[in-house]
Amino acid sequence: MSTPDVFAPADLGPVRLRNRTVKAATFEGRTPDGVVTDELIAYHRAPAVGGVGLTTVAYLAVAPEGRTHREQIVVGERTLPGLARLADEIHATGAAIAGQVGHAGPVANGRSNGVPAIAASPMPSPLSMQLIRSATERDLARVTRAYVDAARVLVRAGFDVLELHMAHSYLISSFLAPGLNRRRDRWGGPLERRGRLARQIARVVREEVGSSVAVTAKVSVSDGFAGGVTTAMSVELAQLLEADGHLDALQLSGGSSLMNPMYLFRGEAPVAEFAATMPPLVRWGMRTPMGRGFLKRYAFEEAYFRPKALEVRGAVAMPLMLLGGINRLETMRQAMADGFDFVAMGRALLREPDLVDRLRAGVVRTGICSHCNRCMPTIYSGTRCPEALPTN
Template identity: 50%
Template sequence: MASDLAAAPDVLEPATLGPLTLRNRVIKAATFEARTPHALVTDDLIDYHRAPAAGGVGMTTVAYCAVSPGGRTGGEQIWMRPEAVPGLRRLTEAIHAEGAAVSAQIGHAGPVADARSNKAKALAPVRFFNPIAMRFAKKATRADIDDVMAAHANAARLAVDSGFDAVEIHLGHNYLASAFLSPLINRRSDEFGGSLQNRAKLARGVVMAVRRAVEKDGAGRIAVTAKLNMADGIRGGITVEEALTTARWLQDDGGLDALELTAGSSLVNPMYLFRGDAPVKEFAAVFKPPLRWGIRMTGNKFMREYPYHDAYLLRDARLFRAELSMPLILLGGITNRESMDLAMTEGFEFVAMARALLAEPDLINRIAADGTRHSVKSACTHCNRCMPTIYRHTHCVVTGAPG
């Protein structure tokens, strides 16, 4: 292990991501902030991202910058339009002043979108009922699909105008592109259904639309990454084998500078990504009856509990590292220097963390001050009671940060 560690890159040293040089290899993963009540940047949102930037991360990720009004999981989320640019510029300037880079997570929520809150029709591969919104998503037509691809390109151009250093395309969690990839959800019989090659057309088309947009308007100054499900954790959903094939295609297409590996379904099995305690009671309390009662009675089926351990997505991620040459970002259970170093020895170029930085925005500075002694432990208890706070004001209920 000592020789492997000596040969691996230092996670806290500068690293290149496409055209960028980040001050280290640690990325704050996208986590919806619930700090944009009018779908625009607020001082509260800026402070939320300024904290981990000042706390030492190489890059923070703003979530969620939907590509259209109907692509949001809720009506308070930012959607990329000219009106949003001045606030986004204030945000990127504040992060740059702390020495960090900043990425915009762009995407379309598809069947996860809350049509009632958005006051806009949701899209899905087929007509699909969202129990949170109590609305049906419509089956996307070819014109809808073309519009979604164009909207991603437009969002990327606006990200360039806003001073972002990178965009992360959301291809996971059964959002629209992921829903098309899923054989369980995508029951279409046209050119976007059936074979994996057909089901992957939206994801691949979106990535290349974004790449063309940033090459034209970003003059190569902005990195393009994507978040891709390795598995949905659902019988009949996306499997590791199919995800590996999709990842190879994305690599061969040449549209990405790095790929972040994720898992789970926001629709059916969210805890497959989060691991640890399932906060059913707290989650139910967010909603009004009768949905509250339904979650209390059946929530353990929706929020299945998986035991937590450090680097819990590494087993599947190793398969992608063995097959792919492109830079990969390891997510899931990265909370300390030991798990970061493990990722480096396993050949991953970057690590991403969310809950640990929610609990302690200055965690990276603490780890850096500790050196390689591995004595710094995260305050995150993996209770996941932060999850329901994304509907009101995202924060850690244990430490109170970033409050």
């Protein structure tokens, strides 16, 4: 078989994309009142105008306690008009739009949300300094219905793709990770049971939306902490999800927003910059050896998840999106040669929203993101690249 052209149109389930590039979900920090703003629209219009095939709106919560903090959007009737306006604006550029649908679980700040956080098993929250409680059967039934309700609203809003968040120690991921899931009921134990929530939500969302939109999931190739999801577990989960047949693709990510965020980002660890954005007590904690150890430093290398992602690629036939440090045209073409169907980019497009068009035109062959990661602390004031020149 010939290697696909990353810049040629491609199908993602029932959706035709103008190319195989995806703007990965990265929290935008532009919804202070939990609704779509002009600033959020401008944030996604930039890479859409710049040639990306699909841009992904991050962290669309299915329930109030599913937000990481109170400024995030909860999908519902209140937020529907803004979401529809956002979808229309992106469609006008020729790009498609995805919504990352999720429940933050233990990554939620219960104090900020005013609602206690839930997880697979009880645990202390380093974010709220509260105890996260174990999700009950009633909670899981309610959250499952909330995913269906959110999917229905996003379809009405005109979204093309629903990305189910199953990674980064969010609620579904907390059930998948054996170190975070110590349950002895039908939701704990072997992966087939720990993966029950992931499979259940994929099923009910697909049953709700049918073939009207594409449904994908973000999964971890490795969580990067003891007791987290391993690559072997990731392979097994991918095989289960493929056998169920409810998803159009998997996006392969890694790391844990709660336990090891730098495993996802790689490169420099902006400890001082993060500390400066935190309340005094948290700021002090980040200056301790334990706090500094939270933001570990991993040397950056191009396509750093590729070796683990290739193990998943060898185990399933379903479409896969490669994520993690993709900046070069050579890497994008290698991903196609490896059998990946799409490439997802985050920081590279934050630094250069028009990078896809410039790569396609042959103006450049690599992005200029330095992976300093000083963009990470800006999520509290509007996610941006501190090195990028302001645009008019």
